[in-house]
Amino acid sequence: MYLLNRGANPPTPVEAIIEPIAVSDLKKLTKKDFHFTWKDFTETELWKLRIADSKDMLGAMSLTYYPLEYRIEINLIASRSDNFGPGKQYDRIAGCLIGWACRLAVKEYGYLACVSLKPKTRLVKHYQNKYGMLDGGQQLYLEGRPLYTLIQTYIDHEP
Amino acid sequence: MNLDAIAPEEIVDGFMLPAKMTLEQxxxxxxxxxxxxxxxxxxxxxxxxxxxxxxxxxxxxxxxIKQDTFDPKKGFAYFLQLYIELQHKKKIEVASELDIHKTKLSQLLSGRRAPSEDIFIRLEFHSNQFISARNWFRLSMKQQEYSIMTNSSLRNKEKKHVKGHLALEF
Incomplete structure (x- = not known):
């Protein structure tokens, strides 16, 4: 799994790691750095993304499992505030985290796996275009081929 | 920073911003x-x-493979069994596809026979390169590593063959 370092010329891939958020990480998940009040999500499953040779979190994700529906819902994904917007250093942060959620879903639910999200309306078509998400009525979802493709693109693919 | 002021294309590369919905919605x-x-x-x-x-x-x-621990129930044979089961094929059919005798496949599945390199490679081709020979090999190595660490009768037997050893003082 890799991010694309846009700070380099030409942009170069950098190995990335996703791992569970430890209790000691919680104090670093400030609203200033990660845009949201993450304390509200401590009851959910939390994951962080970092580059392999740094301990600093670059992204965070909150998930909720719905085993009866073979589904994992992405509640929230945020990049660190200094890696954001047109001047950001790393690309692919959300893609890797969404791909990770897909991988977790397949590990848990096999061919029935589903990942869903309820994004802001103005972003819906952009998530669909970028990640191949399907229209689930009032939310977006991934299952079957589009879900497997995201795992291939963001988790398994080697640059 | 106001996320609403950022172009949607940039937002979706780094965020999943949830819509505000009531529990009922x-x-x-x-x-x-x-x-x-x-x-x-x-x-x-x-x-x-x-x-x-x-x-x-x-x-x-x-x-x-990445886990530090080894579960004796989850050796090479355990995963090979799962691989065969999900294809809904008879063992004799899979043995034929791998070009090995059905007895050899049975021995591999029961753990009475350790897999050799040719098996790892044939399994990789059989899965259309989906599960690599390297990962089948690593599964087998994990099992061997556990065996070396825990096989006390073998350790006792082999110890007798060692006629000298390094004198290390700390």
């Missing part, structure tokens, strides 16, 4: 999704199901 959205998915699942092809099952097995193997 969320419940309705989930019900709606369940209905849509039910229709799609019925239409899912056998090939798509098999792909999902194989991917699940591949992920289990990858994660198990």
């Amino acid at each position: 969320k419940r309705q959205a989930d019900q709606q999704l369940a209905v849509i998915r039910q229709k799609r699942l019925v239409e899912q092809s056998e090939q798509e199901k098999l792909y999902g099952q194989l991917l699940q097995l591949k992920i289990h193997i990858e994660d198990y």
Whole structure:
């Protein structure tokens, strides 16, 4: 799994790691750095993304499992505030985290796996275009081929 | 920083911003999704199901290899059994496809026979390169590593053959 370092010329891939958020990480998940009040999500499953040779979190994700529906819902994904917007250093942060959620879903639910999200309306078509998400009525979802493709693109693919 | 002021294309590369919904709206959205998915699942092809099952097995193997611990129930044979089961084929059929005798396959599945390099490579080709020979090999190595660490009768037997040893003082 890799991010694309846009700070380099030409942009170069950098190995990335996703791992569970430890209790000691919680104090670093400030609203200033990660845009949201993450304390509200401590009851959910939390994951962080970092580059392999740094301990600093670059992204965070909150998930909720719905085993009866073979589904994992992405509640929230945020990049660190200094890696954001047109001047950001790393690309692919959300893609890797969404791909990770897909991988977790397949590990848990096999061919029935589903990942869903309820994004802001103005972003819906952009998530669909970028990640191949399907229209689930009032939310977006991934299952079957589009879900497997995201795992291939963001988790398994080697640059 | 105001996220609403950022271009949507930039937002979706780094964020999943949730819509504001009441609990009742969320419940309705989930019900709606369940209905849509039910229709799609019925239409899912056998090939798509098999792909999902194989991917699940591949992920289990990858994660198990990375684990520090070894579960004696989860050796090479355990994962080979899962690999064969998800294809809904008879063992004799799989043995034929791998060009090995059915007895050899039975021995591999019972753990009475350790797999050799040719088996790892044939399994890789059999899975259409989906599960690599390297990962089949690593599974087998994990089992061997556990055996070396825990086989006390072998350790006692081999110790007798060692006629001298390094004198190390700390």
